[in-house]
Structure formats: structure tokens, C-alpha cells
Amino acid sequence: MTGSLWCVGVGPGDPELITRKAARLIETADVVAYHRAGHRPSTARAIAADLIPDGVVEEELVYPVTTGEIDHPGGYHGAMAAFYLECAERLGAHLEAGRSVVLLAEGDPLFFGSSMYVHDLLAERFDAHVVPGVTSVSAASAGLSTGLCLARGRAHRAARHPPRHRDGAPPRRHRRRRHHEAGPHLRERARSTRPGGPARARLVRRAGEP
Ligand SMILES: C[S@@+](CC[C@H](N)C(=O)[O-])C[C@H]1O[C@@H](n2cnc3c(N)ncnc32)[C@H](O)[C@@H]1O
Incomplete structure (x- = not known):
């Protein structure tokens, strides 16, 4: 019997944020x-280090390129496509042998994670699953104590006392209004990041790391 692939999100950095x-x-x-870049250890592995059993088989998938020039006829995209195929072959050999394979991903695997490409190459042939993780976006928002999608005015008040149908769901009209009021708020945020706009955007590095 073949093994199972688990693409597992390990969150943004703090091991306590691993599910x-x-x-x-x-x-x-x-x-x-x-995965890891050639010039430094894997961040995902570092986050999960305390959980990795001694002596377990480890597969390091080293990117052929992260920054700089690439000597590949297909350029960056050609090199990465070939690399993901190689990753799928290496992990596929373990799955053929009936082993369970956990592919670690920083944050969430499907949020700009390399594992989503490897997952897609293997999912038709093998039992494959994705386990979500806390994204860097959520960690940055939490680090700033700032909501990503704040509603204003009536919607804010309504959020505290939302009208409810008997089955517990908010009425359709109420859902529409909240969506509408959140829209201008997001446009205002986008304007504030333009040159000359008010300096309200903030850069967050290493969010959710201990
Ligand atoms: C390939 S993306 C992976 C994103 C990840 N799958 C997620 O769910 O957040 C890697 C980029 O995410 C950002 N990133 C990842 N972890 C971060 C953190 N803890 N704080 C801030 N940015 C982070 C950095 O810009 C990094 O270059």
C-alpha cells in the first residue's frame, strides 16, 4: 500500500502557533x-525542530535559485519547474514505499507556499492532504493589534448587536451592508500607502516569531 502525503503549515515562527x-x-x-534556500537553514524546519523525531528520515529540498542569476535554458521559471518535479520524484519514492511524508511549510501551505506545487504534482497519484497554518499576514496583523478588514460606524455597532434570524444566521440585508461598509475602508487603506499619502502603512518583519 502506498503512503500518504501531508502538507503541513507550521505557522509564522512561534512554535506555540503550530496546530x-x-x-x-x-x-x-x-x-x-x-524546502530551504542554499545559503541558510530551513525556516519551517527550525519552527518545528522540537517535534521532529530523532532519526526520522529528512528530505531537504534545496532551491536551485533564490536571488541572482540562474544558468538554466528556461530561466527562473524553467529551473523552478524542474526543481518541483525533482521534489515530487523524491517524495513520490517514499510514498511508493508506503511511508507517510510530512512536507513542512512556513505559515500556511497554500498561501504562497512551495509545497502547493509539490502537492499538485503528487495528489493525483497518492493520498494527499493539506493541514492549514497561521499565515504571516495573520501574525503581522496580530503583532500590530490592527484588524485587516475593519468595518466602521453602523457596521461596528451592528457587529456588537447583530440582528439574528431564528436559525442564528444574520439576515441577508445585514450581511450586504457590512460588506459594503468594509469596502471604502479598504480603499482608504490602499490610498494611504501611495506616495504622498498619509504614512499609515507599516512594515512587519518576523511577525509571530518568539
Ligand atoms: C514564500 S512566502 C510564504 C508565506 C507563508 N506560506 C505564509 O503563510 O505566510 C515567504 C514570505 O512570507 C513572508 N513571511 C513569512 N513569514 C513571515 C513572518 N513571520 N513575518 C513576516 N513576514 C513573513 C516573507 O515576506 C517571506 O519572504
Whole structure:
């Protein structure tokens, strides 16, 4: 019987933000795989280091390029496509042998994560799953204590006392109004990041890291 692939999000950096499901899968995996740049260790592995069992098979998937020039006939995209195929072959060999493979991803695997490409290459042939993680966007928002999509005025008051149908769902009209009022707020935020606009945008590095 073939093994299962688990693409597991390990969150933005703080090991306490790893989900219990992710922790259980990492602790019981036959193979733990992760991507890393050639010039530094894997961030995803560092986040989950305490959970990786001693002696487990590790598959390091080293990017052929991160910055700078690439010597590949297909350029950057050609090199990356070939690399993802190679990753799928390496992990596919473990799956053929019946091993469970956990592919670690920073944050959430499907939010700009390399594992989504590897997942897509393997999911038709093998049992494949994705375990979501806390994204860097959520960690940055939490780090600033600032909502990403704040509603204003009536919507804010309504949020505290939302009208409810008997089945518990908000009435359709109320849902529409909240959406409408959140729109201008987001446009205002976008304007504030333009040159000459009020300096309200803030850059967050290493959000959610201990
Ligand atoms: C390839 S994307 C992966 C995003 C990740 N899958 C997620 O859910 O957040 C990597 C980029 O996400 C951003 N990033 C990842 N972790 C971060 C953190 N803890 N704080 C701020 N930015 C982070 C950085 O810009 C980094 O170059």
C-alpha cells in the first residue's frame, strides 16, 4: 500500500502557533521534508525542530535559485519547474514505499507556499492532504493589534448587536451592508500607502516569531 502525503503549515515562527494536528503528524511521520534556500537553514524546519523525531528520515529540498542569476535554458521559471518535479520524484519514492511524508511549510501551505506545487504534482497519484497554518499576514496583523478588514460606524455597532434570524444566521440585508461598509475602508487603506499619502502603512518583519 502506498503512503500518504501531508502538507503541513507550521505557522509564522512561534512554535506555540503550530496546530495540534500539525504537531501530531510531524511527531509520527516516517519522512519529514522541507524546502530551504542554499545559503541558510530551513525556516519551517527550525519552527518545528522540537517535534521532529530523532532519526526520522529528512528530505531537504534545496532551491536551485533564490536571488541572482540562474544558468538554466528556461530561466527562473524553467529551473523552478524542474526543481518541483525533482521534489515530487523524491517524495513520490517514499510514498511508493508506503511511508507517510510530512512536507513542512512556513505559515500556511497554500498561501504562497512551495509545497502547493509539490502537492499538485503528487495528489493525483497518492493520498494527499493539506493541514492549514497561521499565515504571516495573520501574525503581522496580530503583532500590530490592527484588524485587516475593519468595518466602521453602523457596521461596528451592528457587529456588537447583530440582528439574528431564528436559525442564528444574520439576515441577508445585514450581511450586504457590512460588506459594503468594509469596502471604502479598504480603499482608504490602499490610498494611504501611495506616495504622498498619509504614512499609515507599516512594515512587519518576523511577525509571530518568539
Ligand atoms: C514564500 S512566502 C510564504 C508565506 C507563508 N506560506 C505564509 O503563510 O505566510 C515567504 C514570505 O512570507 C513572508 N513571511 C513569512 N513569514 C513571515 C513572518 N513571520 N513575518 C513576516 N513576514 C513573513 C516573507 O515576506 C517571506 O519572504
